[in-house]
Amino acid sequence: MPAEGMPRIVRAAAPLRNLTTWLVLTAALLGGGILSALPAGAANRTYSTTGTVNVRAGKGTNTALVGELPKGAHVLATGSASGDWQPIRYESKTAYVRRDYLKADAKAASTFTTGPSGRKTTTARVYLRTGPSLRSSIVRTYSKGAVMQVTGLSSGDYSQVKADGIIRWMATRLLSKTTATLPTTKAGYTATTKLALRATASVTASSLASIAVGKRVDGTGIHSGGYTQVVYQAKVGWVLTGYLKAVAGTPKKYVLPLRAKTLYTKTGVTLRTAADAESDAVATLGKDEVLRTTGATKNKYSAVIWDGTIAWTASSSLTSTKPAIVDLGSTSLNKLQSYGKAAVIELRQKFPQLKNIYGWRTSSSYSEDHPSGRAVDFMIPSYKSNKALGDKVADYVIANAKRLHVNYVIWRQRSYSIERGSWKKMDDRGGDTANHMDHVHVSFFQAP
Numbered sequence: 198m199p200a201e202g203m204p205r206i207v208r209a210a211a212p213l214r215n216l217t218t219w220l221v222l223t224a225a226l227l228g229g230g231i232l233s234a235l236p237a238g239a240a241n242r243t244y245s246t247t248g249t250v251n252v253r254a255g256k257g258t259n260t261a262l263v264g265e266l267p268k269g270a271h272v273l274a275t276g277s278a279s280g281d282w283q284p285i286r287y288e289s290k291t292a293y294v295r296r297d298y299l300k301a302d303a304k305a306a307s308t309f310t311t312g313p314s315g316r317k318t319t320t321a322r323v324y325l326r327t328g329p330s331l332r333s334s335i336v337r338t339y340s341k342g343a344v345m346q347v348t349g350l351s352s353g354d355y356s357q358v359k360a361d362g363i364i365r366w367m368a369t370r371l372l373s374k375t376t377a378t379l380p381t382t383k384a385g386y387t388a389t390t391k392l393a394l395r396a397t398a399s400v401t402a403s404s405l406a407s408i409a410v411g412k413r414v415d416g417t418g419i420h421s422g423g424y425t426q427v428v429y430q431a432k433v434g435w436v437l438t439g440y441l442k443a444v445a446g447t448p449k450k451y452v453l454p455l456r457a458k459t460l461y462t463k464t465g466v467t468l469r470t471a472a473d474a475e476s477d478a479v480a481t482l483g484k485d486e487v488l489r490t491t492g493a494t495k496n497k498y499s500a501v502i503w504d505g506t507i508a509w510t511a512s513s514s515l516t517s518t519k520p521a522i523v524d525l526g527s528t529s530l531n532k533l534q535s536y537g538k539a540a541v542i543e544l545r546q547k548f549p550q551l552k553n554i555y556g557w558r559t560s561s562s563y564s565e566d567h568p569s570g571r572a573v574d575f576m577i578p579s580y581k582s583n584k585a586l587g588d589k590v591a592d593y594v595i596a597n598a599k600r601l602h603v604n605y606v607i608w609r610q611r612s613y614s615i616e617r618g619s620w621k622k623m624d625d626r627g628g629d630t631a632n633h634m635d636h637v638h639v640s641f642f643q644a645p
Contacts (some may be wrong), residue, residue, distance in 0.1 A: 323339050457492030467510065489502045537556055548586070550586060575637045
């Protein structure tokens with residue numbers, strides 16, 4: 198069976214010609230990229246990520262961010278580590294990952310992450326195979342220019358793809374080098390007011406772009422709380438749902454409700470599928486949350502915009518009076534999401550010894566919790582001799598994790614996952630602050 202994209206080689210009759218043919222074929226395979234030529238010692242060296250980690254174009258947190266790897270992903274080394282950074286194969290190039298987020302695999306992984314999931318285009322005729330090998334069965338042939346859904350995983354010189362919901366494999370060298378990661382859009386809208394394109398579905402998330410009145414955005418059909426995911430100027434982000442007017446001809450199921458009023462919760466509220474107390478609950482919100490309403494009322498309930506459709510809540514629990522802004526004393530804390538703000542207020546009262554508390558910041562080497570306003574660092578005064586205070590803070594947060602909406606805690610080079618229910622030792626990151634010896638880090642779930 199000839200390799201994809203290569204001419205059929207006719208078998209020579211004489212043994213010498215057979216040998217010559219084999220040498221020519223091997224050279225062609227190497228030249229075409231079917232047989233890898235990685236740096237010495239790197240071909241079989243793989244690592245596993247110990248947490249969510251950024252992939253960067255160069256050695257340093259100031260270099261371009263080119264991707265993100267989840268915990269437990271396997272990556273293929275392309276050389277030896279340089280300082281704190283390990284070079285890996287990513288998007289057909291060498292990229293870098295912080296070494297302290299990697300653990301060497303005892304046995305080299307046969308499948309590893311070499312890019313994001315998304316779409317690639319075939320650059321020549323290519324075979325769809327049942328496995329990552331020339332010996333695997335061919336199930337289909339694609340011509341040049343076909344769009345393939347890649348998973349981001351590779352094995353040897355093959356890329357994993359999804360075809361009709363089934364995992365298949367294709368020769369990596371015959372797929373475009375760059376992965377198109379923009380999601381498929383399903384409907385078009387125009388902005389009825391100036392909108393911020395947020396990185397996540399939160400008012401505290403960083404703004405990727407400003408969308409002027411009348412500008413078109415394309416929706417993916419995905420919603421989260423009061424936000425809708427859209428594509429604008431080749432960027433994926435989130436905008437407030439009530440301000441998107443469907444363009445003419447949009448299918449009814451993609452037409453979104455429009456805002457009539459902005460109201461605020463006076464107390465904790467439950468959003469329901471219908472205008473009665475017996476209907477199913479879809480979300481529970483706290484005091485001083487923002488809700489956009491359509492203006493419709495029924496049975497003393499008001500229709501609010503939630504998850505791209507209508508939900509209902511008791512009209513008596515809503516007010517048009519905007520809550521007073523609570524100044525927590527710094528931009529870093531004021532930009533926290535609501536769960537983090539509530540925790541700061543509570544722990545300040547519970548532990549008045551905590552004088553320095555930090556929250557939002559523009560970037561982080563380890564996760565998006567701080568840039569998205571979902572994390573707080575409670576600095577422990579005289580931490581080298583005051584471990585007991587840090588223990589008390591960590592224990593209090595863990596004991597009240599459900600009420601405070603806590604995801605995990607880090608303290609003294611250990612992480613405590615609320616889901617796991619136990620402490621786990623962390624790798625040495627270098628210094629006392631990086632190892633969380635001088636502060637208790639608390640990460641919260643995404644606020645509505």
